[in-house]
Amino acid sequence: MNTNITHFQQARLSRDARFDGLFYTAVLTTGIYCRSICPAPPPKEENVRYFSTAHEAASQGFRPCLRCRPDSAPGSPAWLGKETTLKRALGLIQDGFLQENSIPDLAERLGVTDRYVRKLFSESLGCSPKQYALYQQILFAKKLLHETTLPIADIAFAAGFNSVRRFNDCFHLQLALSPTQVRGKKTSPSESLSVTLSYRPPYDWKQFHSFVAARLIPNVEWLSESGYGRTFINGNQRGQFTATWEPDKNRFRVALQLSEPKHLYSVLNRIRKLLDLDANPDAIAQTMADATNQSASNGTRIPGTWDTFEAGVRAMFGESVLGAAAHISSIEHVLIHDANTHVAYFPSANTWLSHVELLPLPDANKQPLSAWAAFCLSQQTAHTSVDTDTDGRNVRDIRTHPLSTMQYNYACLRGAGLPDIADLLDDANNIPSSSNHAAPWRSYLSLSQIHEQQSTALNQPQGAIEKNKDIS
Structure with missing residues (x-):
């Protein structure tokens, strides 16, 4: 590994959770490899080898520790994103x-x-x-x-x-x-299925909670003081989950209802992306601080949606990084309701196109939604991430979809979790645009600035709020 070994030594000995998943340690005397936070007594340095990935350790003949369980480490290792x-x-x-x-x-x-x-x-x-x-x-x-x-x-x-x-x-x-x-x-x-999903601390749950609360779709999503849940459609299967924040253990506990476990792998990876659990908060915060010449919020995450199609539909109905506008009542007609369970599901692109004629919407509304669904399916983005180049822009012709630039950027932000979108705000907003010096984390900088300004506005006297109402 071409990285300063001293940093790994310090992280291993201190069991610093901020390095969890960034590297793995293998012990020559036991033949086992571990996470940096393994609670076992630390071995002597001469018996330790360091690896960037779990697979590298395994390819050298080491097997995973049954105590710290490398299978539970957060993703997004240090080398990710270089290529x-x-x-x-x-x-x-x-x-x-x-x-x-x-x-x-x-x-x-x-x-x-x-x-x-x-x-x-x-x-x-x-x-x-x-x-x-x-x-x-x-x-x-x-x-x-x-x-x-x-x-x-x-x-x-x-x-x-x-x-x-x-x-x-x-x-x-x-x-x-x-x-x-x-x-x-x-x-x-x-009958119940419960798993844990780890993240690298810190995690700004208050900011995540505040963002989602302003855009919550009843019967599809729900929030508690320490949890977020929602229904979803994955292929031909419907399900729901509730993720409960456990800050003392740097993880979420996910209670999941899924009738067919075959798609569990992709479902849990989707939940990880929705909660943005694979972000590296220290690297993001340092870059934002360098770009703005001031201390930056640490632990900012991108609050996701289930897929890119859903994020685009939300944007078309008025949802943005600044608020939800009046989209909730309008979007109700797009949902698929279950009379037996009293919950609703946001349709996938496939589901939308197969049921669009049955939905109580004017043709003027159906046409752009169908065009967006067709675009997502043609780009294969409805159930995976948006294909992007190094600048975070779609590699294909984006003129074939009905979204405006701001709406499309919002869809890429929440649907695909793109970390480096520069233009989330237009010139009319009283919020500084993301500095190019914050690349490749400009999405996080915009979200952090928006949250800070809106939090400040809420704490101002009424007169000051009226004066700045255009940013709330």
């Missing part, structure tokens, strides 16, 4: 792309050759794309074995394997343990 094509490839793999597609399909999606993709992974990660994807599936299965009571067969399918035998063979090959050995004890099946 745009690699970043897009890893994002697609996290969305489960290789579970149903081949490496040539991945290369075509990325707009490069099969040979280039393999070379990129070999030089950057020391493995092939398939090997990387397989190890992520195994770590995900390990997490489910630790945290859930799902039967091993269901875990195998949830992790993307087509047979239990294939799952058992790969699991033992990668971890030198069987799934039963990792689980350790007998469990009884449960």
